[in-house]
Amino acid sequence: xxxxxxxxxxxxxxxxxxxxxxxxxxxxxxxxxxxxxxxxxxxxxxxxxxxxxxxxxxxxxxxxxxxxxxxxxxxxxxxxxxxxxxxxxxxxxxxxxxxxxxxxxxxxxxxxxxxxxxxxxxxxxxxxxxxxxxxxxxxxxxxxxxxxxxxxxxxxxxxxxxxxxxxxxxxxxxxxxxxxxxxxxxxxxxxxxxxxxxxxxxxxxxxxxxxxxxxxxxxxxxxxxxxxxxxxx
Amino acid sequence: xxxxxxxxxxxxxxxxxxxxxxxxxxxxxxxxxxxxxxxxxxxxxxxxxxxxxxxxxxxxxxxxxxxxxxxxxxxxxxxxxxxxxxxxxxxxxxxxxxxxxxxxxxxxxxxxxxxxxxxxxxxxxxxxxxxxxxxxxxxxxxxxxxxxxxxxxxxxxxxxxxxxxxxxxxxxxxxxxxxxxxxxxxxxxxxxxxxxxxxxxxxxxxxxxxxxxxxxxxxxxxxxxxxxxxxxx
DNA sequence: TTGTTTTAAATGTATATACAAATATATACA
DNA sequence: TGTATATATTTGTATATACATTTAAAACAA
Numbered sequence: 001x002x003x004x005x006x007x008x009x010x011x012x013x014x015x016x017x018x019x020x021x022x023x024x025x026x027x028x029x030x031x032x033x034x035x036x037x038x039x040x041x042x043x044x045x046x047x048x049x050x051x052x053x054x055x056x057x058x059x060x061x062x063x064x065x066x067x068x069x070x071x072x073x074x075x076x077x078x079x080x081x082x083x084x085x086x087x088x089x090x091x092x093x094x095x096x097x098x099x100x101x102x103x104x105x106x107x108x109x110x111x112x113x114x115x116x117x118x119x120x121x122x123x124x125x126x127x128x129x130x131x132x133x134x135x136x137x138x139x140x141x142x143x144x145x146x147x148x149x150x151x152x153x154x155x156x157x158x159x160x161x162x163x164x165x166x167x168x169x170x171x172x173x174x175x176x177x178x179x180x181x182x183x184x185x186x187x188x189x190x191x192x193x194x195x196x197x198x199x200x201x202x203x204x205x206x207x208x209x210x211x212x213x214x215x216x217x218x219x220x221x222x223x224x225x226x227x228x229x230x231x232x233x
Numbered sequence: 234x235x236x237x238x239x240x241x242x243x244x245x246x247x248x249x250x251x252x253x254x255x256x257x258x259x260x261x262x263x264x265x266x267x268x269x270x271x272x273x274x275x276x277x278x279x280x281x282x283x284x285x286x287x288x289x290x291x292x293x294x295x296x297x298x299x300x301x302x303x304x305x306x307x308x309x310x311x312x313x314x315x316x317x318x319x320x321x322x323x324x325x326x327x328x329x330x331x332x333x334x335x336x337x338x339x340x341x342x343x344x345x346x347x348x349x350x351x352x353x354x355x356x357x358x359x360x361x362x363x364x365x366x367x368x369x370x371x372x373x374x375x376x377x378x379x380x381x382x383x384x385x386x387x388x389x390x391x392x393x394x395x396x397x398x399x400x401x402x403x404x405x406x407x408x409x410x411x412x413x414x415x416x417x418x419x420x421x422x423x424x425x426x427x428x429x430x431x432x433x434x435x436x437x438x439x440x441x442x443x444x445x446x447x448x449x450x451x452x453x454x455x456x457x458x459x460x461x462x463x464x465x466x
Numbered sequence: 467t468t469g470t471t472t473t474a475a476a477t478g479t480a481t482a483t484a485c486a487a488a489t490a491t492a493t494a495c496a
Numbered sequence: 497t498g499t500a501t502a503t504a505t506t507t508g509t510a511t512a513t514a515c516a517t518t519t520a521a522a523a524c525a526a
């Protein structure tokens with residue numbers, strides 16, 4: 001009978017699973033090659049192969065003499081380095097502040113339902129936040145989350161933790177999608193961002209997944225004059 | 234005496250070099266594990282390790298029973314899937330056409346010099362092309378190239394081959410940088426793209442490198458109503 | 467000619483082994 | 497106490513080997 005799955009893949013899956021489930025958290029040491037080899041009844045080189053793949057994909061880092069550790073941030077998005085607006089601002093040594101304008105359960109409309117993978121009219125949690133850099137609005141973040149994903153979403157205050165941070169602590173993100181367009185803001189948006197309705201904006205529609213599961217949809221709107229996306233890779 | 238470099242790395246470097254130099258071109262089979270092992274006087278598993286790394290990084294693909302081949306497009310840019318505007322349009326089963334508005338040698342101004350890594354006032358080749366999808370302008374491509382990179386640049390007609398295609402045939406691209414902003418077009422741009430000056434546009438500044446060497450700078454402007462960038466990874 | 471079977475070639479997986487190199491800890495010594 | 501030194505642990509590199517699996521081509525049969 002042919003083996004259904006190579007042995008190293010079983011080990012790989014076990015490690016992936018454990019990282020996803022936060023059994024192993026960032027910077028934590030995972031079992032040594034020898035330990036894994038013994039536990040799974042394979043040779044050291046087989047365990048090595050499983051680990052090597054995860055290292056190549058950026059999930060793990062290894063230090064000779066020390067061990068193997070869960071990677072810090074998961075270098076997952078060389079795509080658009082929007083990551084966390086709060087961190088990004090702090091990296092520039094500027095002050096981040098935010099106002100929570102809305103936080104509620106809503107019945108989703110048709111386009112949102114499609115993006116969120118639910119049926120039209122179903123309930124979803126909705127948040128609307130303006131992020132400021134040194135007091136100046138630079139991002140309007142509108143987000144939809146499926147209730148079963150984050151039941152306590154509406155109880156958050158999102159003051160020192162952005163929705164993005166909150167969700168990524170619940171679900172390590174494994175995939176993301178970005179759609180970028182240039183738009184003119186509608187009246188409400190221009191008011192919230194304190195810009196003119198003739199000022200072009202970048203609109204980024206971002207969806208994030210954790211282990212095949214859609215975590216949330218966000219629409220991020222940035223004034224063109226105050227923001228740009230960059231990537232290098 | 235300690236070995237300066239692991240043996241598998243020597244093999245890896247050899248393969249990388251050969252791919253960069255177009256000794257092995259896309260889809261071409263590279264030497265088998267056994268052949269590499271013999272040539273470098275190592276065991277098959279050592280050759281395997283070199284190949285496995287390049288496969289993990291997307292430079293090579295392997296097919297059991299067949300061999301190892303240079304990867305199609307180099308999955309290098311999971312960042313922004315702008316790739317080739319002509320291919321992109323054809324993938325949508327639409328008609329691509331383009332007009333060459335300018336093709337000349339110019340003395341670069343200060344900001345361009347900075348981006349291109351030359352001194353202000355030095356000569357560079359400059360092209361300005363409008364790309365159309367089914368007759369409608371969707372991209373204004375302005376490009377600067379250092380003369381020593383592509384001495385025959387000004388002799389091209391860029392009819393069935395875009396500058397991007399032309400350059401990527403000369404230099405396999407190894408890295409790229411994107412900066413995306415939302416802008417309002419100036420008068421010349423709006424005229425060329427046949428849009429109103431109040432229509433927001435995506436401006437993508439893209440620089441590409443081949444083996445550490447800057448190949449070209451391009452500024453791509455898309456009407457916001459007719460284009461969007463997307464990425465998933 | 468057409469279809470089937472065999473064979474060779476190439477990668478895929480797995481083991482057992484060996485020694486090197488880096489690191490932290492324990493130990494011995496001054 | 498502080499400083500070398502030895503030791504154990506862990507990863508890094510490398511080999512030789514074995515058999516499985518996939519594919520294409522060659523040989524064969526109808």
